[in-house]
Amino acid sequence: MTTKNDTTTITLPMLRDRIDAIDAQIQDLINERAACAQKVAEVKLTEQGDQNVVFYRPEREAQVLRRVMERNKGPLGNEEMAKIFRQVMSSCLALERPMRIAFLGPEGTFTQQAALKHFGQSIISAPMAAIDEVFREVESGAANYGVVPVENSTEGVVNHTLDSFRNSRLKICGEVEVRIHHNLLVAPNINPDDVTHIYSHQQSLAQCRAWLDRYWPHAERVAVSSNAEGARLAAEAGKNGKAVAAIAGDIASQLYDLVVVSANIEDHPDNTTRFLIIGNEKVPQSGKDKTSLLVSAKNEPGALYRLLESFERHGVDMTRLETRPSLISKWGYVFYIDFWGHCEDEACHAVIDELRERASEVKVLGSYPVAVL
Numbered sequence: 547m548t549t550k551n552d553t554t555t556i557t558l559p560m561l562r563d564r565i566d567a568i569d570a571q572i573q574d575l576i577n578e579r580a581a582c583a584q585k586v587a588e589v590k591l592t593e594q595g596d597q598n599v600v601f602y603r604p605e606r607e608a609q610v611l612r613r614v615m616e617r618n619k620g621p622l623g624n625e626e627m628a629k630i631f632r633q634v635m636s637s638c639l640a641l642e643r644p645m646r647i648a649f650l651g652p653e654g655t656f657t658q659q660a661a662l663k664h665f666g667q668s669i670i671s672a673p674m675a676a677i678d679e680v681f682r683e684v685e686s687g688a689a690n691y692g693v694v695p696v697e698n699s700t701e702g703v704v705n706h707t708l709d710s711f712r713n714s715r716l717k718i719c720g721e722v723e724v725r726i727h728h729n730l731l732v733a734p735n736i737n738p739d740d741v742t743h744i745y746s747h748q749q750s751l752a753q754c755r756a757w758l759d760r761y762w763p764h765a766e767r768v769a770v771s772s773n774a775e776g777a778r779l780a781a782e783a784g785k786n787g788k789a790v791a792a793i794a795g796d797i798a799s800q801l802y803d804l805v806v807v808s809a810n811i812e813d814h815p816d817n818t819t820r821f822l823i824i825g826n827e828k829v830p831q832s833g834k835d836k837t838s839l840l841v842s843a844k845n846e847p848g849a850l851y852r853l854l855e856s857f858e859r860h861g862v863d864m865t866r867l868e869t870r871p872s873l874i875s876k877w878g879y880v881f882y883i884d885f886w887g888h889c890e891d892e893a894c895h896a897v898i899d900e901l902r903e904r905a906s907e908v909k910v911l912g913s914y915p916v917a918v919l
């Protein structure tokens with residue numbers, strides 16, 4: 547190989563030598579960074595005392611990743627570069643204190659994928675059987691943080707998650723989005739043409755409704771607790787020669803050794819789920835934040851209008867408004883409101899103060915950095 551205007555030949559061994567030298571430099575620098583993180587842990591322990599030291603700092607991580615993307619010159623893309631730094635920080639944090647992360651299990655769910663996307667690979671995974679168990683695990687201190695699904699771009703909100711915030715003191719300290727690709731899966735010994743039942747989580751079945759109506763109108767759809775559980779059941783059934791299929795993602799198909807009959811069967815190609823990170827601490831401002839509130843309106847004419855008017859007047863941009871039954875009075879409702887900004891930003895603070903005067907209850911569920919990756 548020769549370069550333009552240059553007669554010097556660049557050989558493969560030369561390039562590999564150069565890569566080896568760069569790798570050695572990167573390795574030294576990563577270890578230098580890791581040693582810094584260890585020092586950070588010592589400072590945190592001295593400043594905060596042994597009890598309740600907060601090692602994980604979502605606002606700082608978001609700032610680091612945003613800066614990585616802003617200064618990136620390529621040829622690696624911004625996201626690719628941020629993913630590398632995501633893992634570097636994950637390793638550094640594990641060196642400070644390994645984080646136990648509870649998520650809606652079993653192993654292989656999209657929620658696990660979200661946990662790994664948000665925290666990196668260096669975590670202790672704690673799969674839970676249900677959303678309220680994730681909340682309990684974090685409340686009890688058995689897990690440092692939890693990850694739960696909150697809304698899907700095709701199917702809307704995950705009611706269980708919203709309802710779990712009612713009686714919980716946990717705070718939302720982050721969000722993460724995952725593109726959801728579904729596959730129709732069977733055990734290797736099963737002929738797909740024989741399939742009589744299709745197992746998956748009810749949300750996943752709904753996200754593939756049109757595809758199932760078209761290609762599998764006669765197979766019975768069976769809702770189970772998660773799509774990974776559906777994959778496990780399909781694998782078990784296959785061992786007994788039963789022609790059962792599952793709808794699940796790539797991780798679950800690999801985990802349970804299933805064969806992909808059809809890939810990417812979701813009805814909407816941009817099918818995305820948003821997950822929340824829940825923890826025990828409030829998160830300081832990161833410079834680009836969102837806030838989530840739970841608001842009980844007074845049962846009187848114009849009550850909702852007066853809540854919304856406050857956002858408009860202070861120029862605070864709402865991103866979501868959900869209504870759920872209040873569970874206290876029949877036909878009473880509570881509202882889940884998300885908006886841009888941090889509860890300590892002046893305008894957001896003013897809105898929250900006004901809502902407290904106008905609503906019967908306002909609970910700040912958390913202010914947290916907008917998802918970076």
Ligand SMILES: O=C(O)C(=O)C[C@]1(C(=O)O)C=C[C@@H](O)C=C1
Binds near residue numbers: 583601602603
């Ligand atoms: O800055 C800190 O507080 C750190 O602990 C360092 C660090 C990092 O590796 O950059 C690690 C973990 C935190 O969640 C945030 C950042």
